Amino acid sequence: MPNAARWAATITLTATAVCGPLAGAALATPSPTALYAPSALVFTTGHGEFAAEATPERAVTLNCAPTPSGTHPAAVSACAELRAVNGDFEALSARSDVLCTREYDPVVVTVEGVWQGKRISYERTFANECVKESYGTTVFTY
Structure with missing residues (x-):
């Protein structure tokens, strides 16, 4: 050759x-799951004014794509609530039908993870547990 x-x-x-x-x-x-941007979040709660000072007392996970899942007790409604505000935790407002005491026992919430492919790092201090749970419908209720 x-x-x-x-x-x-x-x-x-x-x-x-x-x-x-x-x-x-x-x-x-x-695959069907490749069509969705990841939405996986880890929520922590602890007593104190800042996350750096507070020991996490509770942590839950929330996955919203392709279907709601995780250890969050109300994953389906929490995902729906976050979709309604495009994952903007600042857009969640206090419900008017909840009455809380004025007791100051600060509770700090952190959220770390990814929402629709975008990195999320959120921290907020609430006056007490009741005020925390009044924000949104179910996102912070865990």
């Missing part, structure tokens, strides 16, 4: 070996 024919055969076989598997991967359909 002439030298040029050998090189042509070598290049053809190499291209087939390298590009063949890639062509099959390009034609594969993506």
Whole structure:
């Protein structure tokens, strides 16, 4: 076999070996979970004014994509509530139907994770447990 024919055969076989598997991967359909940006959050609660000073007393997880799950006791409604405000925790407001005492026993909440592919780091101090749970409907109720 002439030298040029050998090189042509070598290049053809190499291209087939390298590009063949890639062509099959390009034609594969993506899995349903690949269509969703990740939304996975970890909530912590502790007594104190700042997260750095407070020992976490409770932690829950909340996954909202592709379906609500996690250890949050009301994952379905918490995800729906966060979707309604596009994951903006500052947009959650206190409900008017809840009456809380004016007792000052600060509770700090932190949220770390990802909401629809965007990194989230949130910290907020509430005057007491009742005030914390009055914000939104179920997001901080755990």
